[in-house]
Amino acid sequence: MQPPEPQYEDAKPSPSSVQRKPPPGWVIGPDGKPCKICTAFRNWxxxxxxxxxxxxxxxxxxxxxxxxxxxxxxxxxxxxxxxxRSDNCPPDVEVLGRATWTFLHTTAAYYPEKPTPTQRANMLSLIRALPMLYPCSHCASDFDERVKEHPPNVSGRLGLSKWLCERHNEVNEKLGKEKFSCAIGNLDERWKDGPSDGSCD
Structure with a gap:
């Protein structure tokens, strides 16, 4: 058996050993390939x-x-x-994220003030299932970390709404976006009642 050939700094790696760089702005998925659902449409x-x-x-x-x-x-x-972007395009990470946050915030806004044990268990199951099922892998793992660091407050509508707002603001901060006020009046106006001027009635 021959010893391996020495490698020199100026030696070029073989084409098979070179990993292709993803396009700019693309996120690499857990399979090592560019992840379409993890990438904003503007970067496709x-x-x-x-x-x-x-x-x-x-x-x-x-x-x-x-x-x-x-x-x-x-x-x-x-x-x-x-x-x-056409309306019939598959969602990108931003469309999926907005839809998910809309669903979660609206669900919290209509969550009971005094949920039953079954309602609490179901809400916990929903929140804990998200990291396992969410299509964007890095978004899912980030949310999973947040849930582990800050266990969900499913004690009632106010607690859940505030908890989700705080998690959403953590994401906004990472993305360089403005934080949303987690005062319950602001949350209700945004996700349940609409503005006091009646513009959404």
């Missing part, structure tokens, strides 16, 4: 058809090829970075 790669941009040959009249090529590059960049 776009299908740009360069064949639609005609670049004249060097002997053609008009701008120099470099100028046209530059204009084509600008056009491609603009097309490539414009998030044109």
């Amino acid at each position: 790669p776009r299908n740009v058809k360069a064949s639609k941009v005609a670049v004249p040959a060097s002997d053609s009249p008009g701008p120099a090829p470099a100028t046209v090529a530059g204009a084509a590059a600008v056009a491609l960049t603009q097309t490539d970075t414009t998030p044109l």
Whole structure:
């Protein structure tokens, strides 16, 4: 059996040993591949058809090829970075997150003031099931950590609403978003009653 060949700093790794870098902004899932549901739609790669941009040959009249090529590059960049999301597209991490928080906050707003033992158990089951079932793996593990650090308050509507607001604010802080006031009046206005001006009635 021969000893392995020495590796030198300038030696190039074989193509099979090189892991492809994910596209910018993509999140890698637990399987080591780019995770579509974990990535914001604005970071999904776009299908740009360069064949639609005609670049004249060097002997053609008009701008120099470099100028046209530059204009084509600008056009491609603009097309490539414009998030044109149709309503029938699958959700990205932001759409899924907003829908999940909407569901949880609204459920808490209508949770009983004095829940029965069964209602408490069901709410705990729902919250504890989320990290196991949520499609975005890094979101799920983050929420799981938060639940372990701050056990859910399922004692009643007020406690649950405040607990969810605090967890949501932890996520907002990580994302650089503004925190929401967890005063029950603000929570009820947002998730149950609507603004006092009647604009949602």
